[in-house]
Amino acid sequence: MTQRSGPTTPPADRAGAVVQLRGASFGYARQPVLTGVDLTVHHGEVLAVRGANGTGKSTLVRGLLGLAEVLAGEVLLFGRPRGTGRDRHRVGYVPQRHTVAGTLPVTVRELVSSGRLTRLRTWQSFGAADRCAVDCALEGVGLAGFDRRPLAELSGGQQRRALVARALADDPELLVLDEPTAGVDAASQRVLAATLAGLAATGTTIVVVVHDPGPLAEVVTRTVSPSGTPAAPAAGARAC
Numbered sequence: 337m338t339q340r341s342g343p344t345t346p347p348a349d350r351a352g353a354v355v356q357l358r359g360a361s362f363g364y365a366r367q368p369v370l371t372g373v374d375l376t377v378h379h380g381e382v383l384a385v386r387g388a389n390g391t392g393k394s395t396l397v398r399g400l401l402g403l404a405e406v407l408a409g410e411v412l413l414f415g416r417p418r419g420t421g422r423d424r425h426r427v428g429y430v431p432q433r434h435t436v437a438g439t440l441p442v443t444v445r446e447l448v449s450s451g452r453l454t455r456l457r458t459w460q461s462f463g464a465a466d467r468c469a470v471d472c473a474l475e476g477v478g479l480a481g482f483d484r485r486p487l488a489e490l491s492g493g494q495q496r497r498a499l500v501a502r503a504l505a506d507d508p509e510l511l512v513l514d515e516p517t518a519g520v521d522a523a524s525q526r527v528l529a530a531t532l533a534g535l536a537a538t539g540t541t542i543v544v545v546v547h548d549p550g551p552l553a554e555v556v557t558r559t560v561s562p563s564g565t566p567a568a569p570a571a572g573a574r575a576c
């Protein structure tokens with residue numbers, strides 16, 4: 337994965353904060369699920385969000401991506417109010433539920449290639465660099481060789497890995513994953529952990545919702561609850 341810099345993509349904000357939530361409340365249909373969340377995620381951090389079922393882990397990450405309602409407070413991505421659209425290609429997202437994606441009549445390569453769409457004007461402009469990014473992403477989740485297979489013929493865990501590859505293909509600066517290891521076998525979890533470690537080493541900021549971090553614990557640098565407060569670090573995690 338490449339280190340990103342340059343005039344069109346300033347490195348986060350002046351304080352190195354990629355995500356800043358200040359007194360943020362998130363919810364659905366105007367009903368708050370989380371209130372008063374203060375959380376800053378710095379450039380290069382690998383932040384785990386942990387908590388019991390229904391405590392709002394998915395709502396937190398959906399809120400910072402604009403997929404849950406922001407009912408109060410401030411949400412900044414890369415130092416700017418989220419939602420301007422300019423930073424779309426800088427953020428990769430692997431949602432928790434993948435059942436709809438799994439039924440799409442596409443090949444694995446087509447799904448993963450769609451991750452490059454934020455960078456393309458048209459499909460016709462899909463070029464060698466895009467193909468290379470897709471190959472890298474497939475390799476990163478251990479799905480090299482599966483690229484021509486129909487997505488619907490893959491197992492649930494393999495489909496989940498394909499969705500992770502789709503997010504990786506865009507080479508995002510901020511990668512948000514909602515339970516990427518759920519239903520994924522131990523060997524594939526290790527492959528994913530190694531991939532995320534490689535991304536973190538090149539400066540990618542990662543926010544990951546996990547119940548059981550497993551091998552991801554080695555990659556996580558800080559653990560918080562959905563309210564943004566420190567949570568017990570995962571076993572094996574680096575300094576909190």
Ligand SMILES: Nc1ncnc2c1ncn2[C@@H]1O[C@H](COP(=O)(O)OP(=O)(O)OP(=O)(O)O)[C@@H](O)[C@H]1O
Nearest residue numbers: 364365369387388389390391392393394395396562
């Ligand atoms: N689309 C939605 N519309 C309305 N309420 C929702 C929606 N999604 C989640 N909720 C509610 O928000 C609360 C928090 O749900 P959320 O999925 O964020 O929790 P979670 O910690 O990720 O749970 P889990 O560990 O089970 O995945 C729950 O009470 C849930 O019912």
